[in-house]
Amino acid sequence: AQSVAQPEDQVNVAEGNPLTVKCTYSVSGNPYLFWYVQYPNRGLQFLLKYITGDNLVKGSYGFEAEFNKSQTSFHLKKPSALVSDSALYFCAVRHTGGFKTIFGAGTRLFVKA
Amino acid sequence: EAQVTQNPRYLITVTGKKLTVTCSQNMNHEYMSWYRQDPGLGLRQIYYSMNVEVTDKGDVPEGYKVSRKEKRNFPLILESPSPNQTSLYFCASSSSVTSYEQYFGPGTRLTVT
Numbered sequence: 001a002q003s004v005a006q007p008e009d010q011v012n013v014a015e016g017n018p019l020t021v022k023c024t025y026s027v028s029g030n031p032y033l034f035w036y037v038q039y040p041n042r043g044l045q046f047l048l049k050y051i052t053g054d055n056l057v058k059g060s061y062g063f064e065a066e067f068n069k070s071q072t073s074f075h076l077k078k079p080s081a082l083v084s085d086s087a088l089y090f091c092a093v094r095h096t097g098g099f100k101t102i103f104g105a106g107t108r109l110f111v112k113a
Numbered sequence: 114e115a116q117v118t119q120n121p122r123y124l125i126t127v128t129g130k131k132l133t134v135t136c137s138q139n140m141n142h143e144y145m146s147w148y149r150q151d152p153g154l155g156l157r158q159i160y161y162s163m164n165v166e167v168t169d170k171g172d173v174p175e176g177y178k179v180s181r182k183e184k185r186n187f188p189l190i191l192e193s194p195s196p197n198q199t200s201l202y203f204c205a206s207s208s209s210v211t212s213y214e215q216y217f218g219p220g221t222r223l224t225v226t
Contacts, residue, residue: 006155032213043117043203043217044156051212090155094213099144099163100171101215103156 002027004093006104013081014112021076021107023091032094033074035065038106039087047089050074061085081111115140119204119218126194127226134189134221136204144207145187146171146215147179149200156203162187194225 003026013019025031032051036044048059050067058064065076074091091104117138126132138145146161148171158171162181176198178190187206191198201222205215 009153034214036215036217043219044205044215046214046216049212049214092156099161099169101146101158101161101213102172103148103158105153105155 002093002095002100002102004091004102004104006089006091006107008107009105010108010110012110012112015083016080019078019081019085019109019111021089021091021109023074023076023104025072025074025091025093027093027095027102029095033065033067034092034094034101035059035063035074035076036090036092036103037087038090044090047076081109083111083113085109086111115216117204117206117216117218119202119221121221122219123222125224125226128195129193131190131192132194132223133191134202134204134223136187136189136218137185138187138204138206138216139185140206140208140216141184142206142208142216143184144209144213145181146205146207147177147187147189148203148205149173149198150203150220151200159189159202191223194223196225199223199225 034049035047055067094101143164147159148156160179162168204218207213207215
């Protein structure tokens, strides 16, 4: 069965420091992997995706993520955090041969000034 | 403007009173989906549709119905709502053209008393 784990409920970083939000997945076959962000009282917004090719993918707002097939991970990273990055982040996985999408429970990111 | 719209945004109802939450997208996406968001559980897929007249169950379909008679619309029907369906609901659409990154509506907060 497909599953997504975000092991940290909350991540705290200081503004200007690098941030990492972790995601591991379990899916048969080749996955499509996604990161979404949710700001307060808003819907989810797409950040980036891995489909195939280069393991390091770049997305919106300076975020990037690294696909690691051997560790089945897709961690979200940013070199220098901003206070405005504070939000709820979701990792999601979709089997390439199917239509179901599984989301992780979410990680709340707090960036302190 | 490309968007997914949902109505109503907020709804308070009583147990057993049938309701419909509408969802519409203007991007000609073939794939649409409904999710519910609950604290600590992330987003869970209720139903999805691969195209007109083609729908399938997600992970939590009990108590919900959907229909896809037109490509742009994908209403969610609760025929006999119960308090455990109190949640935040999101509609999303996507396309194979962009590898299924999803565009989300603003959400519908449903309270069933």
